[in-house]
Amino acid sequence: MTEPIAGPVVGLIMGSDSDWRVMEAAADALAEFDVPFEVGVYSAHRTPQRMLDYARDAAGRGLRVIVAGAGGAAHLPGMVASATPLPVIGVPVPLAYLDGMDSLLSIVQMPAGVPVATVSVGGARNAGLLAVRILAAGDATLRERMVTFQAELADSVLAKDAALRA
Numbered sequence: 001m002t003e004p005i006a007g008p009v010v011g012l013i014m015g016s017d018s019d020w021r022v023m024e025a026a027a028d029a030l031a032e033f034d035v036p037f038e039v040g041v042y043s044a045h046r047t048p049q050r051m052l053d054y055a056r057d058a059a060g061r062g063l064r065v066i067v068a069g070a071g072g073a074a075h076l077p078g079m080v081a082s083a084t085p086l087p088v089i090g091v092p093v094p095l096a097y098l099d100g101m102d103s104l105l106s107i108v109q110m111p112a113g114v115p116v117a118t119v120s121v122g123g124a125r126n127a128g129l130l131a132v133r134i135l136a137a138g139d140a141t142l143r144e145r146m147v148t149f150q151a152e153l154a155d156s157v158l159a160k161d162a163a164l165r166a
């Protein structure tokens, strides 16, 4: 059954503080649904042991989903997924070169057995919303809020359609 949400249940992590300009949208989405989350910088290359410690401890500390963003040789989401049983959502962060294709391919092409749910390049908002949906699968109240959000999304499209036709 559903456990009550108390401390942070989503770990929102990134390879560098420079990723925050993109990852902030995931934080905004989680905040919209009042989902408690924590934020941190864990580099797969610059602080590998600290990253592994975080991944290994995450479930025991009460986290239920990890959203991990990284750019370039973006190994953070995959490495975290290798060291935790929690669902990991990867956000390819676009850098100055290659239009984020390097980040996307680094995250999406995982070996069988180690899944990362990869969103679009720069798709941090959808990563946050996907984390909410994962939590909502076991939380009727959160699920109801997601249904309302989806209805409002549809209404906003209908309003734009009506405005165009007017």
Ligand code: RP5
Residues within 6 Å of the ligand: 014, 015, 016, 017, 018, 019, 043, 044, 069, 070, 071, 072, 073, 074, 093, 095
């Ligand atoms: C990656 O290297 C980070 O996720 C970031 O996207 C990229 C560049 O990091 P900085 O040089 O800006 O710290 O590991």
